[in-house]
Amino acid sequence: MEQLLSPKQVAEAIGASESSLKRWCDQGLIQTVKTAGGHRRIPVQEALRFAREQNHAVVEPRILSMPASEDRKARRVEGCAERLVEALLTDNDAAAHAIVFDLFLAGQPVSLVFDEVIAVAFRTIGEKWDSHEVDVYQERCSCQIALRVLHELRSKLVSPERELVALGATIEGDQYSLPITMSEMVLRSVGWDARSLGSSIPFDSMINAVKRHEPGLFWLSVSFIPDESAFISGFNRLFEAASKINTAVVVGGRALTTEIRTRLRYSAFCDTMRHLEEFAKTLRRQTEAVPKKARKPRKNA
Numbered sequence: 001m002e003q004l005l006s007p008k009q010v011a012e013a014i015g016a017s018e019s020s021l022k023r024w025c026d027q028g029l030i031q032t033v034k035t036a037g038g039h040r041r042i043p044v045q046e047a048l049r050f051a052r053e054q055n056h057a058v059v060e061p062r063i064l065s066m067p068a069s070e071d072r073k074a075r076r077v078e079g080c081a082e083r084l085v086e087a088l089l090t091d092n093d094a095a096a097h098a099i100v101f102d103l104f105l106a107g108q109p110v111s112l113v114f115d116e117v118i119a120v121a122f123r124t125i126g127e128k129w130d131s132h133e134v135d136v137y138q139e140r141c142s143c144q145i146a147l148r149v150l151h152e153l154r155s156k157l158v159s160p161e162r163e164l165v166a167l168g169a170t171i172e173g174d175q176y177s178l179p180i181t182m183s184e185m186v187l188r189s190v191g192w193d194a195r196s197l198g199s200s201i202p203f204d205s206m207i208n209a210v211k212r213h214e215p216g217l218f219w220l221s222v223s224f225i226p227d228e229s230a231f232i233s234g235f236n237r238l239f240e241a242a243s244k245i246n247t248a249v250v251v252g253g254r255a256l257t258t259e260i261r262t263r264l265r266y267s268a269f270c271d272t273m274r275h276l277e278e279f280a281k282t283l284r285r286q287t288e289a290v291p292k293k294a295r296k297p298r299k300n301a
């Protein structure tokens with residue numbers, strides 16, 4: 001159930017006066033809901049959105065059900081990837097949460113935190129695994145912690161609009177769950193009702209999901225390709241089915257070499273989560289500007 005806070009609690013959380021808080025509510029800067037007794041209440045996700053967008057430092061994160069801060073001054077991405085590696089490899093769940101949520105509370109876009117902190121940390125862990133400095137179990141454990149952080153983050157984002165549906169998956173044989181979950185979070189952070197179908201999904205099943213749900217956007221995260229030619233033909237079938245119902249297909253991931261990309265048809269290729277964010281924002285604006293019936297089939301980019 002949605003957690004609701006009083007204006008007084010939100011004021012305390014961000015170190016503002018209760019009267020300022022009420023004024024911001026009256027001005028519509030903060031969306032409120034009314035209790036049966038007619039009192040204003042603020043969903044915790046809305047309080048977080050306001051604090052992030054208006055640059056209010058959260059002085060009492062616990063009121064907003066956020067983990068205690070690691071170090072209030074450490075709100076820039078610099079140095080965070082190294083600290084995250086240390087937290088992940090020592091199985092320090094609390095520190096890993098705090099590093100990511102401090103950046104989130106400081107208003108850093110989730111896409112930036114993913115590209116410059118979490119992905120960088122995993123690159124280091126991958127190198128350490130390759131040179132036997134890190135055991136297999138530590139790599140797996142690090143993934144589990146990162147997934148818990150991402151799921152927690154999902155619950156802190158304002159619920160997206162229902163009509164902007166996005167679906168995503170990884171192909172059969174691709175077990176990488178972090179990039180697909182990050183993509184889901186990035187899309188949700190910019191208003192898409194994004195749902196990951198999960199990893200290792202056969203193309204036929206993805207096509208069924210696209211036909212059934214008619215999403216505005218389908219993202220495919222490709223970190224591992226077991227069979228290149230099967231991938232290319234499956235992917236192009238997916239694109240074909242998606243373009244018939246005007247679904248944009250976005251691809252990204254470490255396994256997509258230039259050679260493979262040139263043989264694919266897609267609406268957008270993204271190297272990073274920030275690229276995905278920008279594309280999703282643009283597509284959202286275009287989708288909202290054009291009445292559904294008047295929309296033309298999208299062209300390959």
Ligand code: B12
Nearest residue numbers: 115119122123126175176177178179221224252253270276
């Ligand atoms: C964790 C991990 C695994 C885990 C994943 C668990 C899980 N639940 O996700 C498991 C155990 C499955 C695994 C298995 C393997 N792994 Co592995 N793995 C990693 C590791 C350490 C991290 C990967 C990760 O999730 N990173 C975090 C993500 C978010 O970062 P990213 O992939 O760079 O993604 C960024 C961009 O590419 C982009 N992006 C990615 N996807 C998408 C999608 C969209 C839509 C968009 C917009 C953008 C985007 O945005 C992201 C953020 O910036 C990497 C090291 C590394 N360098 O990444 C090795 C690594 C990728 N693995 C490697 C290997 C060899 C393997 C195995 C083949 C090992 C084996 N012999 O079995 C298998 C293959 C698995 C398979 N069939 O899928 C090698 C690959 C080497 C190579 N040259 O290709 C690496 C590089 C390790 C190394 N240093 O050698 N692995």
